[in-house]
Amino acid sequence: MDTPKAPLLEVENLQVHFETDDGLVKAVDGISYSVERGQTFGIVGESGSGKSVSSLTVMGLTRSRNARISGSVRFDGKDLLGASEEDMRQVRGNDIAMIFQDPLSSLHPFYKVGKQIAEAVRSHRDVSKAQAWDRAVEMLGLVGIPEPRRRADSYPHEFSGGMRQRAMIAMALANDPKLLIADEPTTALDVTVQAQILELIEHLQDEFDTAVVVITHDLGVVAEMADDIAVMYAGRIVEKADTNTIFAAPEHPYTWGLLSSIPRLDSPRDEDLVPIAGRPPSLITLPSGCSFHPRCPYVREAHKRIDPKLEPVPGHPDHEVACLLPPETRRRLWAELQRGVKPDAARQGVMREEEAA
């Protein structure tokens, strides 16, 4: 049993439900994935798909009284869901670090940036204040803040947006974490700064062999960063594969919808975008059957009753999809869509063929 080393992070059948006055919110409804050392795993989804809640749960940050959490999260052989709050505090910021979307609200406005990073170091390492400060300066330099010794003495409001995000990354990486969770790390930033930050994360990852989970709604960001991608919809993973497969041969209609609703720099300019009709469902009253069925252009009567499971695509064990359409039909539909056929026309074409058969 020594050949395949256990993955660094293993999430199995994770469910996170919240009891609210309006009803049970099924924020995450049974997802499984694993991340290897040094690997980048992308989680893509729209707001309310459960992508953030799932990673906050890994960090033990959703343990409120109304939360119902089940499943298992194993990190480096340790069970995190059952760990005590005391143990979690040892893991958080040390073995697993997180970068949040909004750097201004994640840095304390009253304390100097250097002090905040030094505090992160001192809470996990037995070092003197001066050593922790030096570490903070070193980290600020590493993430490309000019004159780090002077800037460590500044307050967050004296930093620009990109610098704040760098400071957060410096704080997250100060204790050499094994896993970095980046929740929309570049959403609030300009493209030029975004490119700097993505480059920085990649660079630091190469250097320290950190595993990264990047959570985003931006397909461009995961295309550039991730090795593997999970697409989430309404609390579930609907498709999971390596990055090339997700973009070249996606199998789920929701993934198709996402890909065709973003304008691309290299597509013909006058082509209309193909949006996904409707909007994401409420997580309290999920649609019956496949939860994507009300928005799916290829829905059949049976899909409204049967709940699809995430299963491997025949012949591709690493490519999993939760869709009730037969694999041949999916492949034909995707081929049609790639030729520029609109979803409705593609559906009619393929349906007619099936009736004839």
Next chain:
Amino acid sequence: MTAPASESSAGGAPPRETLIEVRDLYKHFPIHAGFFRRQVGAVKAVDGISFDVRNGETLGLVGESGCGKSTTARLLLRLLDPTSGSITFDGQEIATIKGDRLKRLRSQMQMIFQDPYSSLNPRKTVGSIIADPFVIHGVKQTKAERKQAVQALMDTVGLNPEHYNRYPHEFSGGQRQRIGVARALALKPKVIVADEPVSALDVSIQAQVLNLLRELQRDLGLTLIFIAHDLSVVRHMCDRVAVMYLGRIVELATSDELYSHPRMPYTGALMSAVPVADPRLAAAKKRQTLSGDVPSPSNPPSGCRFHTRCWKAQEICRTDDPPLEPKDGGNLAACHFPLTDAEVLERVPSARNLAD
């Protein structure tokens, strides 16, 4: 979808008439300090720009935050008073008009805001939000007339007219943005300024709103000024694009020209920074990252303002301010050392497919 609606603007070949003409426009926000609140400097938000907006086109304004694109839009709408310079709209000077004339002008130009949550009054029904322009400008005097007009507008933007009496919180982000669009269309304006209209929306909803804006523009012959930081969205929407940096226009070209051969190194860097949703193209790209941040607009660098971050900068860039002039391929660019085609292809792989 494109063929039937394009008889009036076929191919974009015949030059359209100029609707708005901007010349040497400046907007400096004073900085006051000290006991007597004396002026000690100015934030040069817009620092001498000139451009035309043609009738029926979509003009894009792009640039990093703080480059002055939103200020420019607000100056055009006269929501801000320019420090100096001239803006003519339909042949009429509007940079200094006041009172009734300004009010009449405003009915010709409307705005769609970025945040669909804070730009709608939560205490008013959707019907009365959309009817506000009618009340303010005294058109559609009776209630029945207004209701009918509002419901027609809701239908145009794809909202259910029966939801007339609902409140904004009952709508999703995309639907709220449609309410904003309906309100902007109410007075049948000639120009609509859309300031980051989709950046607060989810990906699948973005496309719905972008398609709506394009359709409306085709059907109603609107002139659209489209501000966004997302370069792929801008390319999709706009006929011409102006790239701004530190209060100046540094490149101005048609979308096809700009995206297949950017000339200003700044434009090239912006495009190179856009993440490509295609792993193979992404791998082929030599990402050009700009170092550092945008310099402060209260104290812009001498010469070419971009020289502090430009990889092609030489001595002349530090001393001489380059004029906005035609370069290879037809782009107007303000640069001493414009990018060559080879340099573009290396950094912007998407340009490869557009080159021919």
